[in-house]
Amino acid sequence: MPVLHTGRRRSNQNRSYNGPARQGPVRHLSVAQLNLERVYEQNRLNVQKRDGANAPEPAPGTAAKGKPRLLLMGQRRSGKSSISSVVFHKMPPNETLFLESTARIQKDAMHSFMDFQVWDFPGQLNFMDPSFDLDAIFGEIGALIWVIDAQDEYHEAINRLNSTILNIYPNYPNVNVEVFIHKVDGLSDDYKLDIQRDIMQRIQDELSDHGVENAPINFHLTSIYNHSIFEAFSKVIQKLIPHLPTLEALLNDLCRACRFEKAYLFDVLSKIYIATDSSPVDMPSYEICSDYIDVIVDVSEIYAWPRPPEYIQLLEGPPWNKKLEDQTACNDAESCIVLTDGKRPIMLREVNKYLALVAIMCEGSYEKMPSVTMNVESTVKGLTEVFNITRQRRE
């Protein structure tokens, strides 16, 4: 059941690796190739479902499995496990104080709008040790997230990041390196920017000294005590979505048609937004939309109890004489709240099991809700089509 309907959240703390068994040596692939292989694999599965005998061979290589991997790395005590607990296990931020230090690589498989794995590395691990199979670690990689504690001495962290990049760059030049300048809550805005500038400078200088120019490195200021960590993850994950431009175009059209101020496509479980329209993202609108999802999930947890069948029969009987699902216009969650300030409505519409569309509408447009609902309906149809084309069928 989708989480919006029943309100149950994923709370399992089962951190064991439950992805597919890893096979043989891996090789590196370009992004385009990765997508191609993903499409191939999906078509193969479809054919297999229809006609088991004629199914083509699985594509060689690993990307066929289509599970991009996020690697969390950084110095010990920089907050890697806290990040993965807060973002992917819904742990309240202040409880992360009690997390123990990670002793071995923690692998989490996320089953959501797209399947990906999060690998949490112990800080003291040195991957440059020749005994490590670099291919096994970086082969299927989607992004390397390097966490730096901004409230601590960070030179050592930068040195290790640099040596890691220099080590893997020749073999895997397409790895996205995302640097999370972490624990920035409590630092002043000026100081944050100073630190960011300093870290960027040091990394770029060091890399260009070794002849690596234009390495794909991005920087994010994050903290688990506000929404910045979700925002940063959103940006990281958006880079892994092959059909992002299509999604963005759909949202842009919707925003223009309904004069929405901002629209987000959220992953309901992790509250990461996987796409948004092209207007600039501002923290407050992200926060309010993400909190609104919480409200819906919590409210449905209270009221979505299974009604007795006799009662449902009564509701489907006269004078309606219609099935309950025919009495509703749409069989997914739909919601809207009108803020008193400026009469600004916020609307939410479930897209599929994992995704919800949340948008901030323009002032005073609650009266136009019916036509907005219609536009949203067709956008959702478009989004579903996009996902049907690109996603493997799991059922």
Place this chain on the structure above:
Amino acid sequence: MDQMNSLSIHDDPVPSPSSEPRKQKKKKVLLMGKSGSGKSSMRSIIFSNYIAKDTRRLGATIDVDLSHVKFLGNLTLNLWDCGGQDAFMENYLSQQRQHVFSNVGVLIYVFDIESRDFDRDLLTYRSIIAALSQFSQSASVYILVHKMDLVVPNQREDMYNDRVSLIRSKSDSFDPTPFATSIWDQSLYKAWAEIIHDLVPNLDQIEKHLGSLGKLIMAEEVLLFERTSFLVVSSWSSKGIITSDKDQPAQNPTYDRNERLSNIIKNFKQSTSRYTGTPKSAEQFSVFDLKMPNFCMFLIKFTTNTYLGVVLPPGEERFNAAKLNCYIARTHFEDLDSPARKSADRGVSGDSGELA
């Protein structure tokens, strides 16, 4: 629901020199308890839209902190948050005895479950009760055993029952209503919702009308929220959710749903206030619609002091008709909310236009 017996508090005013006729509806609510037991924290959460975390900022209350809270049915709560340090306590019991304890409608006494010297707490409680029985015989007494979150879950019930029976034995002629509370969950909302439920005048009337409104629009549940505190002051749930057993209508299995809903909305109001930049005490939203495959609900701004929440079975027609009917019923309830404003437009009786 024992609201009936305590509804009579306000109509036997205790003769006291300080009571003026225009203050008749102002009930004095005393909030007392040992220093650091959490009186100001809970007051801030209920009436000033603090979240639990924010209460760390609060310092000790010096002497008495007076506040007036406007409420449903023209009721103004005259809330006396009494600082609990020993020196103040002695002062209340000696010099200010009459000033503090006369004309009291409600005494809310907070016990700290973690208190190391429970016997001394009881002693203070006893002297407070003695003073209260001297000046305000008719006051009702509520006992909040607070900070329950600090006790290991499986010991909570025993410890609470133990404390309550001790407190009861020291309560003279009063019959205190006990609650176990914590600011970290919805138990605080439950306790205060019941206290306020008992305080509101003409609530039985409001409840009756709420019930008939609910039946008319075929709702599963109707909830009436107080505007500022967002506590559920009155609720009605349908007996129409039939099961195979004819006499036993089904009920939502979440028994603490009202408190939880208050909690959810209050938390969301924090977010909206941050987003819009308006003060937390301002009303933050006017309409909230939610349509799910197996239920739908809406919350609308209802009368001056209230919000109305309605839970319905799914279906567009039902939803829209119910919402329209609730808007029509608004004028009618406005009269019940503030009886003083009985104006000429009384004739607009609301809940007659069923559309579906």
